[in-house]
Amino acid sequence: MIRNQRREWAVAFLLVLPFLLTYGVLFVWPTIQMVQLSFTDAPLIGTGEWVGFENYIEMFDDRRFWTAFNNTAYFVVLTVIPNTLIGLAIAMMVSRLKGWQQSLILAMFFLPYILPVSVVYRIWNWMFNVQFGILQYPISFFAGETINVFRTQWMFMPAVALVTIWWTCGFNILLFLAGLRSISPDIYEAAALDNANRWTIFRKITWPLIWPVTALVLTIQLILQLKIFDQVYLFVQGGRPDPSMVMVQYIYTMAFQRNQGGYAAAIAVALFVIVIVFSVLQFQLLRARGEK
């Protein structure tokens, strides 16, 4: 019996060894190192002096840090709720269709989600191109002139948000579709017998029953969009990055362009704490769903 148990332990240890190695070296260790680095004035590569909380104190007085923080928050506001609601609306439209029609329409909405971000960037940069972009037709119709959208400060974030919603909405649509399918058709039939109209059915049946999925999508989106970097970095190429800087981009700038590893790590810790707060929230939500 004891020998059997020993053997089971040995097998289990061999099976989890690759996990322990990869997660130890590539997750636990860098996380500890990040916190440690944030208390030093080290450059990106090389060692530095221990400076205590100096980086954190500096961060609170750093205007560019707060710009990055505010822009990230602004981007979250612009994307999370619209992306969720548009996802739900599209899922409801798609779920009415049947068979090959549904597959075709769903694929049209979902396709952008599997594109690399740099391809999304190329496509929309062309759509908005100030000289030849097709969107300049409606833009000049409404504004009276062509506009270089990604070089106009107040338009930059909303435009990037629009592109992001187009790119990532497919994911939300899938989750909502699954949620809608799990609502029993009997409930809708009962409502039809009561002659409830579309809006009443949505408000009294669909919305409350889909709410757990909505909450899930909202938190997933929130955590995802806090980590925004790629799109902002790509669309600002060739322009001035500072006014539209987001947090991950500021980490990147400080570490890789200014060679301030310690300070970059402090910003990373700040982002880390923000994301963990929301992740705990998401975890609680998921657990609540699991227990039901």
Next chain:
Amino acid sequence: MSVAQQEAGTMTSAQTAKRGRSRGWDFGALLLTLVTVVFAVLWAFPIYWALVTTLKPESQVIGKSLDFLPRTWTFDAYWHVLVNTQIGRWYLNSLVTSVAVTVLTLAISAATAYALSQLRFPGRKLIYYTILASFMVPIAALIVNHFILMAQFGLINNWLGVIFPQLIHPVVIIVYKNFFDSVPKEFREAAKMDSASEWRIFTRIYLPMNWGITTALAIVTFIGAWNNFLWPFLAVSRPEMMNVAVGITQVNDAFGVAYARELAGAILAALLVAVLYLIFQRRVTQAIMLSAGIKG
């Protein structure tokens, strides 16, 4: 509402009420379907527009007229990208690193999940906490230290340096564990009777019974690795080591701005994952739902 109630009141049975209402709704339903189709066409239009642009000669691309189909069809833009950029090399880089990330992630995750699901051993708690923690930590916050670590190993501008930091996918472990948990115990007991080793039970029963989920997870892990931008962008500075998603935006054309060529590069970069998705639509859908904690 009150009008609807009145109407319902005049009907003799629920059945006629239902029929009457559905006749009244036909127009509304048709309109909704129409709106759906129009919206879907608009949604997919940017992809179509990019595709069409790549098939035009550059002179037509910047022409004044709005052509929804090329007046002259040409593959010049693609030909130019294939001959004059390193896109072939970038494709190879993307292929090698994405396949490696997929195979390693799935192997590590399946083995861990099997141990957690079927074996009792000390240290399980530790593994659970590590998985939970890695769920919550944003990998994007670790870029600085991943870079330092890879630089210490001498893996910057190296395939391995691109691959390693992309191996943290705790959700794959969780999905596998749920599937291993639901394999009926009888299979395991029968195999034990035949004194099969744990390794044999894992590789001959548990893995083959879950090939479907392995395929689904493999496809989305591959697409994710292919599309990943931030880390491959940081880990590589030499153009010949770039992944295709990074290369098409970081290396500027020596021949000046040419929209059809830029877009042709983009279409080529997306081609493989787009085709994979179109072939394995169901698997992709299934894996995404499982990863989000919804039974597909």
